[in-house]
Amino acid sequence: MDLEAIPGVGAKTAERLAHLDDAERALREGDVAALARAPGVTEGQAARIARGAIRERHGDGSRFLRTDRARELYDDALSLLRERAVTDYAKRRLETFYPSASRSRIEEVRAFVARATERDPDPAVLDALAGVAPLTDPAGLRVRERCLATGDAEAYARAERQFPELSVELVEDAADLAELARGYSTVIALDEGFAGLDLPGDVRVLPDAGERIDEVLPERLLAFFAENRERLLAAADVHEAAGLDSPCGLDALRDGLSRIEADGTVRGDEELGRLQDAVSDVDAAVSTGESVANDRLREAIQTRDVTIEGADLLSLVEQGARVDALLDRELADEFDEAVAAAREHVVDALRLRDHADLAERAFPDDPTFPVRSDDEAVARLRTDLAAARDRRAAALKADLAADLAALRAPVEDLVRDALELDVELAVARFARDFDCTLPAFGGRGFEIEGGRSPLLDVPFEDVEAIDYGVDGVALLSGVNSGGKTSTIDLVGLTVVLAQMGLPVPAERVRLERFDALHYQAKSQGTLDAGAFESTLREFGGLVTDEGNRLVLVDELESITEPGASAKIIAGILESLDEQGATAVFVSHLAGEIREATGFDVQVDGIEAVGLVDGELEVNRSPVKGRLARSTPELIVEKLATAEEDAFYDRLLGKFAE
Incomplete structure (x- = not known):
């Protein structure tokens, strides 16, 4: 694999990744923990590298999130998922999920979701997951009672690379070996020429020491198991609690771990x-x-x-x-x-x-x-x-290392499987907590039935479900605080999740597979001339883009005077309609914009059905083809009904003109 072909991986990062035993597997599987073990690579970088590898594998050069508000919705979606992960690994691994226009990437994640949502987020499993973390390699290990000896310069250099934990000594003859034997408990000679000599002390001749690392240096393997003891035991508990097939014998693993002291020495002899x-x-x-x-x-x-x-x-x-x-x-x-x-x-x-x-x-x-x-x-x-x-x-170390050597590779899988289970359970918990379903792709635009936004500042069970769909360009009208912004937030979040391949918070969703999401958030006050020009340039670039886009805009009229805003918005809608884009513009000027638009633009309304104790009573689902009445009109209507006064009747009549 050409590592530098991965987006975001330069020559230095590729060199660091090359130190991994199996970088290709880690990149293929999005194994953030394995990538983070490369020298100089943080977990955050590992997640970005994994995401880049996914893009490269699927030929996905798309830039789906085109605006700040669109990226904020993605961050919100990611936060909801991360909150349901137990391990730091799963939180990072979830960052490899991103909204994409790639059909193959979306289907890959949907297949993952189908497996994940069959998982049971058993509290016992979640408790066990709290102790699981990626395995680490012990640092600073030094064995002083044993040394390697050779008379060959190349063998010397090779031994220093292979055994940094041991002293490596250059010797000329048997006398030098005998001298070393007086200072070390064991001397391991790497040269075949020393075989057969009768030397005092414990002197062994092992020309193939580099192929017998666990025998020559059992401390390395034992230090690994000692340092990762709690993580391995927790991963074993996860497998048992979740009923996962274990890649190794859990009883044998627990027995081996019980024989190791915290410092890597053998206990109980x-x-x-x-x-x-x-x-x-x-x-x-x-x-x-x-x-x-x-x-x-x-x-x-x-x-x-x-x-x-x-x-x-x-x-x-x-x-x-x-x-x-x-x-x-x-x-x-x-x-x-x-x-x-x-x-x-x-x-x-x-x-x-x-x-x-x-x-x-x-x-x-x-x-x-x-x-x-x-x-x-x-x-x-x-x-x-x-x-x-x-x-x-x-x-004793050599004997125990021989017993544990067969477990070294399987325990990597043991922990990885437990960590990946946490990723699956986070998705399963998200789907359960927000009553999610997998959306269907097809047709034009989008259609949401029974959608509820998890982004609102109220308990999710209190959120009123809405139905809304658009298959072209639409204006969304409605009273103040009626839910217009939260409606297009729900639309945007639903599309982001769907194109991440994830389930969405609704009873049923059907949508077009969009190439990009543009979400223009509400401006804070009228813009000055320079900012106004900059905003127009953004929309100029938007309407000239190619591909099927979803455009969500919240009260664009606030950027300048109402009369000019209506004309500008009308022109933007005409361009988007000609391109076949899907768009929803939230506006209090829906009537004026409709009159200024050169085609029969759809106007939907979130209707207030009345005032109860001074509070609006609202039907949150937009009604297609209906311009919503304003809050002032409702108040005037209430007064005209309650008071027998021609003044209020006259005011009410103005709204009908």
Whole structure:
């Protein structure tokens, strides 16, 4: 795949994406999490890249949202969806859905929606999803008790790339390897020429180390599982709660995770625990051993009568004898017993097995008082115990890594499936919360039955359903606060959702597959000459565009004087009608515009059926072919009915002229 062919992907971004193991799959499936694992790519960028890949795959170069208000409706639709997603991933993934003129893209999403709306948003599933997030690769891992060794410069460079967690050493001969073995618990030689040598310490020859990463460096795999433990357990819970087919054995996964400590070490091994304790307790055990020996020897000296004949004493003095010589001659057995007790204490305290001989060397046989340990022998004991600990830990890690290696790829799918389920459930919840249906494409214009806008500032269940359809150019009239703007908002939102491939909040919708949506929002006050000219230029570009467009305009007359506005709007409507566009213009000047228009323009009205306690009572569904009465007319009518006064009758008559 030519990554730079994707809209929005330049040379630098393509280079970053090339670091991914399977960038093509991630782009094909819109896997935002996988794309965000590329170096230097944020989740927001990943969503845009995925959206660009979708466009490229469908040959979709359309720019459907042509105005700020049209883009605001898309943002509103996206917010409604994102609010129903649990995971941050799903919120980002939903950004890959966009309104399109591409038939294949719309149908692709509609197929997704058909699957999604069959899902049950079970609270147990939603609770489990709260703990799911994209898997991460642990950073900063460093293994110091093991190293790689080679005499080849190319092998050295390759090993540094493959194993950044390990030290890689250049060696010339077996002597260099032996020297490394004194400083590392394990040395892994990469050169075949070192095979068969009898070297001290744990030296292994693995020329194919690069193909046995989990064996050479099990810490990498274990750190991955340790860091992602909670996410994996949550994803497993999601699969069980939702009844999804799991790509791996969940019991085996949970068992493997239960054997890993938070730092990636293996838990629950008695022998490893013994060695860890022994290394930690060497100094304390030796110190206590010294006390045991000295206490026994002191007691023996205090309780024993030692008789030395004068000639013997004179001989010892002449020979320069010290107390050690006296001990050796008179208390040899007692000294041996004291030292044996010291050695026994160290062996017992450290629970030594294979290293008991080193504990014996820690206390020399030469008589002395007080008894002191041999520092060099104690250091050797500590070093050997640490090496044994590290080898045991490495062996346990290798065994566990071997068990978990088969789960490494499946758990990626496990988490991805759980995250994608959240995307599906967000769509399902949206469809349920707003009583949505999939629209039908065909014919000209649009037709909405039982549509209710979720954008209104009232509970959705209190929103009054409306019916409205237009198959050409229409003017929408109505009283103030009667719902004209909310009606075209509903039309715009319905079209945006439909052309995203998503369900719409209505009982039934049929619409043309539009190439673009132009929505001109209501202007705030009369524009000055420059802004007025700019607005006219926008409409000049709109009416010269090609393709079937939906044009929604809210009270364009507010841009200038009413008389001029009516003429301008009439001219715009004539151009749109000639092009076969679908358009709805909301206006309080519908009557004046109709008179100025050179064709029989449709005028629809949102009718107020009366005033109740000073509040308008409105039929929210526009009535086709009827110019709605204004609020002032309704008030005058009420007064003319209630008051027997010719003045009000005269005013009412003016509305009929």
